[in-house]
Amino acid sequence: DQQVKQNSPSLSVQEGRISILNCDYTNSMFDYFLWYKKYPAEGPTFLISISSIKDKNEDGRFTVFLNKSAKHLSLHIVPSQPGDSAVYFCAASAGDDKIIFGKGTRLHILP
Amino acid sequence: NAGVTQTPKFQVLKTGQSMTLQCAQDMNHNSMYWYRQDPGMGLRLIYYSASEGTTDKGEVPNGYNVSRLNKREFSLRLESAAPSQTSVYFCATSGPFPTIYFGEGSWLTVV
Numbered sequence: 001d002q003q004v005k006q007n008s009p010s011l012s013v014q015e016g017r018i019s020i021l022n023c024d025y026t027n028s029m030f031d032y033f034l035w036y037k038k039y040p041a042e043g044p045t046f047l048i049s050i051s052s053i054k055d056k057n058e059d060g061r062f063t064v065f066l067n068k069s070a071k072h073l074s075l076h077i078v079p080s081q082p083g084d085s086a087v088y089f090c091a092a093s094a095g096d097d098k099i100i101f102g103k104g105t106r107l108h109i110l111p
Numbered sequence: 112n113a114g115v116t117q118t119p120k121f122q123v124l125k126t127g128q129s130m131t132l133q134c135a136q137d138m139n140h141n142s143m144y145w146y147r148q149d150p151g152m153g154l155r156l157i158y159y160s161a162s163e164g165t166t167d168k169g170e171v172p173n174g175y176n177v178s179r180l181n182k183r184e185f186s187l188r189l190e191s192a193a194p195s196q197t198s199v200y201f202c203a204t205s206g207p208f209p210t211i212y213f214g215e216g217s218w219l220t221v222v
Contacts, residue, residue, distance in 0.1 A: 009151070034210065043115075043201055043213030044154070089154060097142045097161040098169065099211060103153030 003027045004092050006102035014110050019077040021105050023090030026071065030092040035064060035075045038087045038104070047088075048075070077107075085109045114138040115214035117202045123220045124192045132187040132217050134202030143185035144169075144203040144211065145177060154201065160185055192221045 005024045013019040023033075031052040036044040050057040050064045050073065057064050063076045077084055090102040118133045136143065145157040146169075156169030160179040174196060176188045189196055197220050205211040 006153070041216070043203075043215050046210050046212070049210065091154075097159055097205070098156065098167070099144070099205075100156065100170070101146070101154035103151065 001026075002102075003030075004090055004100050004102040006088075006090055006105050008105050009103070010106040010108065012108040012110055013080050015082060016079045019075075019080045019084065019107055019109070021075040021077075021088050021090075021107065023073045023075075023102055024071055025073075025092050027092070027094060027100075028071070029094040031095050032093045033064070033066060033073050034091040034093075034099070035062075036089040036091060036101075038089065044089055080107075080109050082109050082111070115202055115204055115212055117200070117214040117217050119217060120215070121218045123222060124189075125222055126193060128192050129188065129190050130192065130219075131189075132200055132202070132219075134185045134187070134214060135183050136185075136202075136204040136212075137183065138204055138206060138212065139182070140204040140206035140212075141182070142205045142211075143179065144205070145175075145185070145187045146201045146203065146213075147171065147198040148201060148216075149198050157187065157200075189219075192219075194221045197221045 034049040035047040038044040048062045066073045087104045089104045093099045141162045144159040146154045155171045158177040160166045163182045200217045202214040203211045
């Protein structure tokens with residue numbers, strides 16, 4: 001049973017436009033959410049996180065929005081740059097050490 | 112990926128063979144993890160260890176064993192490798208919850 005769902009396997013966005021990556025979760029006990037970015041042949045790297053007590057967190061070009069009632073979060077990247085082309089993983093935790101990841105969304109930034 | 116070292120980076124096994132993936136971290140973190148990444152399946156948690164001397168099953172523990180040898184080291188053992196265990200394996204560690212740091216990955220092929 002998938003607790004963290006990323007339903008779009010891939011997404012293509014024009015350079016300079018906004019990229020929006022979506023994530024849904026089913027476990028209402030999750031209270032911390034993270035986004036990771038992964039390039040081929042490398043380990044994932046941390047991008048941004050949000051606690052369930054917030055509904056928005058910003059870090060430069062990256063903003064994560066959390067809608068607890070809908071059990072949905074999204075990552076906004078604006079403006080999108082060529083180096084943003086990667087696989088993005090959504091992850092969640094229920095406050096313990098167990099961190100569950102989604103299947104990932106491959107983002108292509110088009111020139 | 113600094114601070115988390117996995118060995119070997121590449122390995123080919125025959126069905127039924129055993130092997131151990133080694134992971135060491137120099138970040139003085141308590142928690143360590145083993146994930147596997149498969150096409151279309153994202154990152155799935157195999158086992159994790161919240162502290163030295165403790166280990167817990169993740170989402171896909173069958174066919175694997177782990178040892179938390181000390182605070183620095185967390186090994187993953189395949190006792191009798193199967194083709195279904197062909198995957199990329201990532202070790203990770205987390206300190207200040209819940210941001211986790213990944214190693215560069217170990218590519219395992221079981222033929």
